[in-house]
Amino acid sequence: MNSMRRQKKECTKSVKDAKRSESTAGMSEQCKTGPPYFSEEEVVHIQTSLLEWYDTVHRVLPWRRTPHSKKDSCDSVKAEGTTVAIMPAPDSLDCQKFAYYVWVSEIMLQQTQVATVVPYFNKWVTKWASVADLASATVEEVNTMWAGLGYYRRARYLLDGAKHVVDKLGGMFPTNAKDMLQIPGVGPYTSAAVASIAFNDAAAAVDGNVIRVVSRLRALPGDPTKLGQVHAAMAQEILDHERPGCFNQAVMELGATVCRPMNPSCSECPVQQSCRAHSQLKTFLKARRIPDLSAALDMEDIPFVTMYPGKKVSKEKRDQQVAVCVLEVIVTAGHHTSCSVGEAHTETLQQAERQGVSSSREPDVHAQSAVGVNLSASSGKRQRIMSDFFASKDKKTKKKIAAASLGQRWYMLVQRPDQGLLAGLWEFPGVVLEENCEVPPRDERQALVWELLERLLGTPLIGVWKGDASTSDALGHCPGSDEGLRAYAINEGFKSQGLKLLSVQDRGQYIHVFSHIKQTSHIEKIVVSVDDLGFLQSAATINKTIPAEGNVMKNAVSKRKALSGSEAGRSTQTRVPDFKWVKAEDMEQAGLPTLTSKIFKIATSE
CATH class of the missing domain: 1.10.340.30 (Hypothetical protein; domain 2)
Structure with a gap:
């Protein structure tokens, strides 16, 4: 039944489009003959009526x-x-x-x-x-x-x-x-x-409003993106040379407030007399003895004014998958800074500490960890995975997590390239996955994220983890599974930098549509704690130029067309993007693009 209805609807639409094409063919050929598109009387009427209308109703x-x-x-x-x-x-x-x-x-x-x-x-x-x-x-x-x-x-x-x-x-x-x-x-x-x-x-200034107005004045159909020269010629032809600025604004004002894309107010239009689209509609209603437009809304071949301009052929948006890492660092020192720590940071730690600001937001330490992260802060004990943590009654561990929650929260942002999409703006670190392929499982996306963090921070976080038997034998005291081995290696990597890994959380997906890209961001949130600002400052001032031979992203790049802060296809660069640390309370004022702001809200929501 639904299939029959769909076919009937498509058939009706085809008939309707065909009749409209026939009814507009004459106007189209007339416009193709070139200028002049308006008679002298029409030009005078449009200029006089439109400027008089504009002087009376314009917006301040x-x-x-x-x-x-x-x-x-x-x-x-x-x-x-x-x-x-x-x-x-x-x-x-x-x-x-x-x-x-x-x-x-x-x-x-x-x-x-x-x-x-x-x-x-x-x-x-x-x-x-x-x-x-x-x-x-x-x-x-x-x-x-x-x-x-x-x-x-x-x-x-x-x-x-x-x-x-x-x-x-x-x-x-x-x-x-x-x-x-x-x-x-x-x-x-x-x-x-x-x-x-x-x-x-x-x-003559020609924007979308002007295109709509001149297209309806001449009942010009067709894809407006292919009629740019015609629209420009029409607009220039009716331009008032004594008051060009006012006239340009009047046409744009008409398109924005009266000659709207949908539901135009033709009865309020000052140039209705010179509008062929409106004349065409009136002729149609008169020929069929229809007293009012509302009585003809169900008719298939009615020449609505909104038929003009024609619909532009839209290109299909490219799908893009990105593994995004929201790295949250909690500084647990007694004094905290209130300024950003970035690549060009010049303020000393002592100066920053004098500004003392703290936060009391508690980290989400109960979220499920996909890599089985060890949360035990005690040495000499069995390295536990997340499932062990849920059953743990270890008061020391809970005390240390509670202490971390009192610290100042910082987030890492990387800068996009100077050219291309969102040029020069700041975003969370991310890896653009290979196009036209299935989305890789979470463990593969995580591997790319960890390698990316290694590259950004200039420090080995999972260097001891190779995922093979020899490495497992060398680290016999850690869990035997690949997942457990990786969890141990990651935690050890963070600990070697004075960091405590608190949680790794899958925060789901967010889809954002750009003009030519439909991007799906797979959000991974990583929460770590550190005793003081030393790590942030040292990480922000490292030499971020890595030789191609020593690039830890080399294998990942060959597998996934990816690099933080860049679009697909730019993964051959060897310089790590500039990055900075921003406090949680400063994120809203950090000038972030909408996509990054949305990801931040998702990652930090309870």
Whole structure:
């Protein structure tokens, strides 16, 4: 029964698509003939009506000036559940500073809603009031300020662009769209938007809203990604050359508030008279003597306005599997630091200790360990695996675990490469597994994680474990199974560095979808304790350049296309990624990408 319904639905859809194609074929051929796409009367009507509408109903935004406005100079927007008052860009800004405001806003607004951007924009221009101020910022500062907006490459574009304007252009933005293109991260849309709004350059800005508006004005079907030149020509043809900045913003405002992707408010549209998509719908209803659109919603061949623009052909997202390690180090010393310990750490241990901060969160020591980790802190006793721990009444062990819970918690973060996905951002150590293969079992993923930690920390953690009979005979006093042998070796490796391994936990999976990648993160949480900050500082300042011959990841890389902090296919590099230690209470302010923040919440949830 379900199969028959599915076939009927697919058949109905095919018929519907075919009828729509027939009804739009004429318009498509008409548009293919090239410009002019609009008559002179239509151009005048669109310009006049749209600007008059915009001057009356435009939104007040902190990066916008509306000298012809006919409404109040104040507005509001809901952000994070709070209504925030919004004022327009200050009149005191000169053209160059105003261009900086527009440029920052346009980068922020890419694939992000206005209500989300407003508070970020205000904080941004408060911290960096000019392009020169931004050019002096660091990547860390910029990423921290950007945290939560997503698409972090945009933040890097702003920083690189600011440095280019200051270093190469004398701190001055170009005043036309063509020259604006030389700024890193600035494309045709952003260059036209900034140049037209800040400098009155007659360049049409074409974004998704503009594409939707001009496609419906001319009833232009087809994949919009293949009609870029047509859309640009249409937008340029109707552009008002006396007020290009206002007109560009008016078209975008129309697309955002009235000519929406779904449920457009055609009755409120100021250019309805020149809209072929709307005219096409009216003609259809009149020919069938249908008094109202609501009475025709069930009809298969109705030419809805939302048919335009056509749907773009989306590429299938690549699946990526990553073994992620959340390493939590609990410092149990009586005094604790409140600053990050990183690769470039210059503060002495004594200075850090004077800031004394502690945490009382208790580690999850009862989680099941997949490698049978020995939790016994007593020497001279049988090395026990996790199953032994659950039945143990050893008060000494419990006391030491309880003592560890009073320490300061630190997490290791590694920095991604300067290029590619999430460039330059910080994340938990991870191994990208081989593509197009079954997800390896947990013990294999763990082996890669342990080897990765060895490489990052520059210290052998499981060097004594080879998984063969000779090694087992050499360590006759440890458990005989491979699992027990590995547990013993790992624990001994940590102990040799003054660390106590408290737990190894499987925290499950988290799926995150990027624009071109669907990533499944397999989260492994490792909790260790240490008496003082010496280990963190020594680990953070080791020489992280490892010769190719001595690379402990060599075997793992050949088996799994993987390396911490990099995308698949980059595993041939021999330099360990930069890493740092961050306190638990500072993680939320560390400028982490959304994926890393989600993993942190999963790993630390009770």
